[in-house]
Amino acid sequence: MDKVFFKNEYDWVINVLSSCKTLEQVQVSRNLFNRLIEKWKKTEISIDFSKIEGSYIKIESVILSKMRKKVSSLRSYS
Numbered sequence: 001m002d003k004v005f006f007k008n009e010y011d012w013v014i015n016v017l018s019s020c021k022t023l024e025q026v027q028v029s030r031n032l033f034n035r036l037i038e039k040w041k042k043t044e045i046s047i048d049f050s051k052i053e054g055s056y057i058k059i060e061s062v063i064l065s066k067m068r069k070k071v072s073s074l075r076s077y078s
Contacts, residue, residue, distance in 0.1 A: 001043040009036055010052065017056075020063055030060070 013036055017029040032057050037049055 006040050016061060017063060
């Protein structure tokens with residue numbers, strides 16, 4: 001049951017990350033993720049947190065890449 005709760009919270013953090021439009025919002029999402037990991041590391045649940053963090057970082061990289069492309073395309077129209 002704990003894994004279901006963790007998954008729900010992780011999915012919520014990913015939804016927050018996916019909705020980010022600014023670097024500040026990405027930083028807030030990163031803080032949420034770090035707090036999530038800290039919270040669940042204190043429990044007895046067996047989760048591979050390094051794998052979860054790797055997954056988060058990949059998604060974060062995609063979001064940041066999209067932001068850079070958008071900024072770059074906006075500059076080319078100036």
